[in-house]
Amino acid sequence: MDLDVPGAVGRVLDEHFDRWVVRAAAADGTFAADIARRVAEFTRRGGKRTRAQFLWWAMRACRSGDVPGGAALTADAAVELLQTSALVQDDVMDGSVRRRGGRALHADVAAQYAPGAGTRPAADLGACAGVLAGDLALVCGRQQTAALRRAGRCAGIAFQLRDDLDGLFGDPADTGKPCGDDLRAGKPTFLVAVAHARALARRDSASLEVLGRCLDDPDLDDGGLAEVRRVLVATGARAAAQARIERLSERSLEHLERARPHAPGAERPAALLRAAAGLARGRFRGEEGGA
Template sequence: MRPTQAKEHHVAEPPPFPRLVPVPGPPAREHPDGATGGAGSGAAREALPPDAGDLRAVDADVPAAVGRVLDQVLADRLARARAADPLFAADLACRVADFTRAGGKRARAQLLWWSLRACGGGQESLAPALRIGAALELLQTCALVHDDVMDAAVRRRGGPALHAALRDRYAGSAPPGRLGRFGDAAGILAGDLALAWADDLVAETPVGPAAAPLVRRLWSDMRTEMVAGQYLDVQGQLTASYSLARALRAACLKSALYSVERPLALGAALAGADGATTRALRSAGRCVGVAFQLRDDLNDVFGDPRRTGRSCGSDIREGKPTSLIALALARAEAAGDRRALTVLHRSLGDAGLTPEGLDEVREVLVATGAPAAVEERIGRLVARGLAHLDGVPLAPEGRDPLLGLLRRTAQGAPPATRPYPPADGHPGTAPADGHPGTAPAEGRSGAAAAHGHSGTATAGEAGRAAEGAGRADDRIGAGAGPVVGRFAAAPAASAPVTSAAAAVVTAVSATASAGLEDGR
């Protein structure tokens, strides 16, 4: 037995959920096209493809192995869709299947796999890991298709977004307004279908009785967290609530948990990892996951579309309350930089923002120092995330691939040349030493409102903020680890800065960090 496996888990058992094991189903029913349906039947119940059933083969190319399982599962789902209705299958189900097959790096499935291997999972865990990895890809299809509808995005992965393709399929058959509503409705249904297929796949996957309740609980929580994070995103757009605390909370829910932490926890659960190992993986995943979202925020504004696969500035045009924007507003407010505040408030939510207008936004963002601070924090989060795994007895066949994957996940697709200077060492800027055990002063304080455009601080508020920010060194590494720390503390150099204003920005950031650190 591997060091990270244990017969008894040292964590509280979650509430009981239906066991993820095969159960007798009703008699198979004949479909008009000859396919059979019902529980326990169809390709989804068959053995894995022959070339996906060997550990070493999967280790050599995890995305390909997951892709083969997806091909098998989707063939079964499409047969059922055709049996239900040929038009529905051709218009909707086939597009969902094609979108899922065309997925990129299968990052979530890879995280699950290498977590499982690092926790000593062997041949008995191979089939459940690949099938749940395939389910994660379907869940990602749901998230992306719905996201494109909510953002009114017309392109995805270098081609038309799914809802836009459906709208264009019927171009000329109805007025533009009706066509737009049809496309949005069809996109919602397509995402729902992907979610249903993902849930079906998890429910049909044989998992041992010890792991099944935990796997089901993790899957359930992940779906809820994904929706919660997306709701915070759209609600923040509506209310123009550019709060650093809220932006980080949304990033934690919709990226850190869904994209990294939960896949790692699923792999650990399937491998039967002990409680200490699982907690270390989750803490590492949360740090890396937030770094992943911070990188995404930077790439939306500064990234090269040829490398990121999407156009620049969509977050600005949609008025999304990202951490980068919230931090820039907080710094500009603290520094009294009225030009930066004017440009940002004027541009956020402007769907018609021109390339020249976006360039002006980039200019004022750089002037606040926010991009450099975010860049620096990404490095610190990755270092801290990997430090959570120091001393954890991970299996050698999985440890190095997992650590490398975590690094690549956080770095994403950075710009070819960084378009902003590094942090310049203003008082309050976190040191850029990247030492995993070094932490900026962080803590929780009620001295500042959790909004980037809070009012001027009094001397008393500044003192309380500084005191609160200095109390948190002993919190570093606890739970999932802090997320932002004092990377907000150095305001723009283009305007005079009072110590009170700088302390307020520090307190805003520290409050956000504390909430994420303890899982709130």
């Protein structure tokens, strides 16, 4: 591979595009398939692949051990797709009509799809297609990337819910921050929203009074905080948050499994996702009786 880095990167891109264009055509056999083919063709005629060569040789020069060739070439291919995105959208912004020895992508779309090329409707269509094509180049990998993104999103929401619970029921000695700051600041957290909605549905005026009095009170003391905790437990808001954390964590791990990372260290993302959701943390205040 050292002898022909551009060729090796090109072969990786070819293998990827062969599968990717088929998937795009299955989703929409006309416009999506055409734009996907255009992105593939534009990337394939990428010239010297200077950026990919810089990345390859930087990894080779700075490695502390052997760099897996496949992983390095995948990274190089990703750089080429990033370059495709930048160039296609740059041509739209600059109004350039030529690129890499042919018509710029947006100009070519305008010429093919819009009658009377050069008219305003044709130019608008080409510009929109160019923006979409550039975005498509950024995300055209990698189904694995989409699964990892979903895993991270689920874990991120679970993390926020866990942080909300910590902020009301956590031990400051463990969390490193005082309890109740979200309440004092008047933040409409998931916990408060659920408690309020359930209290309304049950016509629980006592709980509504506590929430109305304590939320957004910068001087809320420990007694008032204890009242709010009792409301969150009694309305089931705390249990609802905990259940949602567990569901989101399960979904996060399911998405991670779909990504099927098998490289060395692939077991670490699952452990990090569990940690982000706080599944290994200790009990909260009041979990074994009073708030």
